[in-house]
Every structure is written in C-alpha cells, then in structure tokens.
Amino acid sequence: MKIKKTIICSILLLSMAMTAGAQRMMENLSRGLVAVKTTEGVYLSWRLLGQEWYDVTYNVYRDGVRVNSEPLETSNYQDAGGTESSTYSVRAVVRGVEQEGSETVTPWKGQYLDIPMQLISDASGTDITDQYSLNNASAADLDGDGDYELIVKRMNSDFSKANTAYTLFQAYKLDGTLMWTIDVGPNIMNSRHVETNCMAYDFNQDGKAEVVIRLADGSVLPDGTVVGNPLANYRPAGEYDGLTIYQTQYDE
Ligand SMILES: [Ca+2]
Ligand SMILES: [Ca+2]
Structure with a gap:
C-alpha cells in the first residue's frame, strides 16, 4: 500500500510539474486605462487582464464618483458627461466584489499621445x-x-x-x-x-x-x-x- 501511495504521489507531482511547464507566457501589466476626449464626451478603454477571464465586470469612476449605473461587461466606456479636465479610474468587480482602483488618468489632449x-x-x-x-x-x-x-x-x-x-x-x-x-x-x-x-x-x-x-x-x-x-x-x-x-x- 505504501508503495502504491508513493507511486500515486509521484504521478500527481509529475502531472503538476507538466501543467506548470505548460503555462502560457504572460506580461504583468497595469490596467492601461486611456481616456480620449471626443465630441460626445470622453471615451475610455482599458485592459481586460489575463486573469480576468471569469465573471468580471467593471465600474468607471469620474472625479471619484461612479458614472455607470450597472457594472460594465465591456472593457471600454463612452462617458457623455466627461470633460478634458475629468479624472478617471476603473475598478474591476470580480464575483461581485469590487477590486482596487486602477491608476488615475486624465484625457489625452488629442486623438493620439504625443x-x-x-x-x-x-x-x-x-x-x-x-x-x-x-x-x-x-x-x-x-x-x-x-x-x-x-x-x-x-x-x-x-x-x-x-x-x-x-x-x-x-x-x-x-x-x-x-x-x-x-x-x-x-x-x-x-x-x-x-x-x-x-x-x-x-x-x-x-x-x-x-x-x-x-x-x-x-x-x-x-x-x-x-x-x-x-x-x-x-x-x-x-x-x-x-x-x-x-x-x-x-x-x-
Ligand atoms: Ca525578463
Ligand atoms: Ca514599464
């Protein structure tokens, strides 16, 4: 019995090692929030991070106040009330729990970053x-x-x-x-x-x-x-x- 258990443990360890070895290479990136002034307010876009493939939504905060009525199922948002001086942060909501806020950004001065x-x-x-x-x-x-x-x-x-x-x-x-x-x-x-x-x-x-x-x-x-x-x-x-x-x- 003892030998059998040892063999099973060995197989489990080998299996775990193989799984770890097969993990996808990834980058540990920030939220990457970008805000761009448009004729319809401010357009926001951010990264959906690699570990957020499960049950995640987002909240957008303008000047510290949440602007979306329902959690967002997309990684972008058009804020009609946004201006060039607005500040923005995004928080992921994972399985109903709001996470730490992203970096705070202000809108780019144009349609591109100079x-x-x-x-x-x-x-x-x-x-x-x-x-x-x-x-x-x-x-x-x-x-x-x-x-x-x-x-x-x-x-x-x-x-x-x-x-x-x-x-x-x-x-x-x-x-x-x-x-x-x-x-x-x-x-x-x-x-x-x-x-x-x-x-x-x-x-x-x-x-x-x-x-x-x-x-x-x-x-x-x-x-x-x-x-x-x-x-x-x-x-x-x-x-x-x-x-x-x-x-x-x-x-x-
Ligand atoms: Ca390196
Ligand atoms: Ca860097």
Missing part, C-alpha cells in the same frame, strides 16, 4: 537630429512597473565611411522620459527593411522585458560598453559617399 523624442547631438554638441528619421518601434515593459515603454529606432541612412552619426535605438517611457540609448555603430547598415530590427518581450518571465537587437563591432550599449572591436569600420571607402538610401522617401 511622445517627444530627445534631440540628437554630435560630439561637438551640434544638433544633428535632422539627419535622423524615426523608424520602427517595439512596445514592452522594460522596468516591470506594468506600463509599456517604447523602444524606437532612429535611423541614420548616410552610409558613407566618413559619417560618424549612426542609427540609434532609444527606450522611452510614455511621458517622454529617455531610459537609454544604444548606438549601433558603423557596421550595421540601416534602411527601411535592412538588418536592424528590434524585438522586446519578457522572455525569461522575471517581470521585465528583454530587448533583442542585432549589433556588430563598434556598437555602444547603454552603459558605454562597446561591442567587439571599437575601432572596426568595415564600410567601403567611397562606395556610399553621397548616398542616403530611402531618406527622401521617409521624409515624405
């Missing part, structure tokens, strides 16, 4: 931002606070060997705070479709996203570490002089 990018300067301090175009972006929670950050590619497509301003990746918080910069250096060529892409996700599930970027000799990481040979510049002399690929199309 995130200012930092100016870019050369070694002498001259503003060379115009040499760059804003390219792809990836969203991920880099610092584990539940809010997404954006990793943006700021592309410099002047491939001449003499040019020392290279494509950058920068991470921004949604309020425009710059978190870090990676300079890809001279040995990664960039255009709309070439070579440098960025992938960001919490691959190891520790709550903070990792960023995967192709780099090369001379790339500079946020802490100043240079990848490989800092002096390497494999650009062929002369071949790309005066050639700025795709820059015109981007500016349009």
